[in-house]
Amino acid sequence: MLFNKELTNLIHCPVIAVGDYIIPSTVETIGVEAFSQCKGITSIIIPEGIKKIACMAFENCTGLSTLTLPGSVEELGFGSFSDCTGLRSIYVHSKSILSLKKDSQVFQNIDKSNCILFVMQGTKKDYQLANQWNEFRNIIEIDKI
Secondary structure: OEEOOOOOEEEEOOOOOEEEEEOOOOOOEEOOOOOOOOOEEEEEEOOOOOOEEOOOOOOOOOOOOEEEEOOOOOEEOOOOOOOOOOOOEEEEOOOOOOOOOOOOOOOOOOOOOOOEEEEEOOOHHHHHHOOOHHHOOEEEEEOOO
């Protein structure tokens, strides 16, 4: 993995990476195309403290099946998870809805009929009405993620 000197910006993951990956807790930003084309990554755990996931950060990570987003995430860039065709579950830890810009295509080409979106108790209705999130057909509330 390539980080900036302060270990706050994850800049690049080699495309040969495989398996599960836990992003270090020092990281605040996942850079533009940082994991793009990493088809062997199967699960990403993004720690509390990450604020921004830049444009196309995980684009075409076709092996990615599970994604965990912490409550600290404030921004998902254009196409940040586009073409992650293997994605089957997304866990969103935020107690309030994570707003997505109208044309940001964050989850473009994901099978939203089969990918389960797990959200915090009491937020399901908000996600069912929210831009892009409302495209997911299986939204399940849980107490703890």
